[in-house]
Amino acid sequence: MQSSTVISPKVETYPNKPITVIVPFSAGSGSDLVARALEKTALKYLDQPLIVVNRPGGTGTICWNELANASPDGYALGITSSELFLQPLFVSTKYNYSVSLDPLAQITATPFVMAVRTDQPLQTVADLISYAKQHPGQLKFGHPGIGSLGHIVAETFSKTAGITMNQVPFQGATEEIAALLGGHIQVIFLTPGAIKEYVKSGMIKILAVASEQHLNDPVLANAQTFQEQGIDISYNNRFGIAIPKETPVDVKTKLVERLDAIITDPEFKKDIENTGLQFEYLGPKESEERWLIDNENLSKAVQETGIVDLIKSQKQ
Incomplete structure (x- = not known):
């Protein structure tokens, strides 16, 4: 069989x-x-x-x-x-x-970071707060879109610091960075990876990191946190x-x-x-x-x- x-x-x-x-x-x-x-x-x-x-x-x-x-x-x-x-x-x-x-x-x-052009006079969080209080509504900040996390970090900072800035939404990091470098806005809120090369080249400076700890990357590690500068923000x-x-x-x-x-x-x-x-x-x-x-x-x-x-x- x-x-x-x-x-x-x-x-x-x-x-x-x-x-x-x-x-x-x-x-x-x-x-x-x-x-x-x-x-x-x-x-x-x-x-x-x-x-x-x-x-x-x-x-x-x-x-x-x-x-x-x-x-x-x-x-x-x-x-x-x-x-x-x-x-x-x-x-x-x-x-x-x-x-x-x-x-x-x-x-x-x-964490998101708050950054400015290196050649601007606003070189610390205290500088920015002081200027914003003396010139309410004149500073423009960029973020990745209305209701984005970057927008929340920025508005939380403004509320905590007692200042007023005008928000400008963008479609993404590339547009936001271009607007900063072109002088159309004075402050940006982005994740650090998007601006690392600009920080390395000296074009952009991080004023504050929305975290309890410094960033790990050696290029970005010297940037102070908001908390170190008296602003209780962590996102x-x-x-x-x-x-x-x-x-x-x-x-x-x-x-x-x-x-x-x-x-x-x-x-x-x-x-x-x-x-x-x-x-x-x-x-x-x-x-x-x-x-x-x-x-x-x-x-x-x-x-x-x-x-x-x-x-x-x-x-x-």
């Missing part, structure tokens, strides 16, 4: 094609720098390339809407930032991102990776394992720190817990700074 052999169908392995990483802000922004570092190291661990796609605008909503609406098959990832929690507080967004998306990892926890922008909520558990598990390998690679960490960002890795569970804390803290901040009222008034 001849035995028969049952041949199982070939099971597709994940991933078997390139994976898209959607970035919420423009080239040169902190989120973009994180995506480029992932792109550089990914092939070593994923067996497939990452394709970085920038979707700036709407303070992240364009990117995160696209991610939440993407097929939950593991081939669309998105870079997250702390703005993820902010837009649903201001406008009726298509999705509540903290519900529609699942965090896979946190990669950085980087970290946390860049991470998320996927659509309905992504199958087995795909998510594979992604988490391979992202862990990428993010803990010494070369990846070195690349992140070389951009001026602060490396702080959290896994999916810890990232989700951090999301809950940040959501609560930022909800309180936008009320206290009056940003919610500003956005409502612009709609009327």
Whole structure:
């Protein structure tokens, strides 16, 4: 009697094609720098390339809407930032991102910095506060968008210092820096990685860091914190990776394992720190817990700074 052999169908392995990483802000922004570092190291661990796609605008909503609406098959990832929690507080967004998306990892926890052109007379926080009090409303500060974390840091600073500055929103870091260097604004609020090379070249000076500690990067390490200068401000922008909520558990598990390998690679960490960002890795569970804390803290901040009222008034 001849035995028969049952041949199982070939099971597709994940991933078997390139994976898209959607970035919420423009080239040169902190989120973009994180995506480029992932792109550089990914092939070593994923067996497939990452394709970085920038979707700036709407303070992240364009990117995160696209991610939440993407097929939950593991081939669309998105870079997250702390703005993820902010837009649903201001406008009726298509999705509540903290519900529609699942965090896979946190990669950085980087404070915003306040910076000026080096050739300006405002060379300390005290200089800036003094000038603003003597010339109320004359200083213009740039930030990455109405209701962005940079905007919150700036308005928190103004409120705490008892001064008035005029806000000017931009689509991303590149535009904001160009406006500062062109003399159209006097102060910017950005993540340090976006201005590191300008600090290194002597064109831009960091006046204060919104953190309890100095920055790790040797180029930026001498910048004082707000707290050292009598202003109690501490805000970290946390860049991470998320996927659509309905992504199958087995795909998510594979992604988490391979992202862990990428993010803990010494070369990846070195690349992140070389951009001026602060490396702080959290896994999916810890990232989700951090999301809950940040959501609560930022909800309180936008009320206290009056940003919610500003956005409502612009709609009327």
